[in-house]
Amino acid sequence: MPKFMPFAGTMLKNLFSKPVTTSYPEKPAVYPERSRGHVEIAVDQCIMCGLCSRNCPPRAITVDRAAGTWTINRFDCVQCGYCTEVCPKKCLTIIPGYQTPGTEKKEAVYHKPAPEKKEEA
């Protein structure tokens, strides 16, 4: 008798039965009150001053004023929250929840929207 046969019953039962757990992703994750979450930006309010970048202890933020981009390397961010304190526009916040896991270490790049052109009268 092949060696896998003793497990065949269990294998088939597991294949055709409901999941043992009903947690994430079926049920949305509930984050503890004191979990640190992640930094988000209201990039339309950002004035590209770079204060967050200069004050970020692990240098996780890059601000490119010419390109109009605000970039965060979430793997470097330690969720200290200091950037949210120094931002003069208060457009940075730490919100609950974590980023979707991925297979690559990517930076998150936010583009400041171009100002609307005023119509001439």
Ligand code: SF4
């Ligand atoms: S929370 Fe702290 S580590 Fe993360 S980007 Fe802001 S200043 Fe940097």
Ligand code: SF4
């Ligand atoms: S400190 Fe605030 S306004 Fe200045 S670049 Fe950072 S996010 Fe933008």
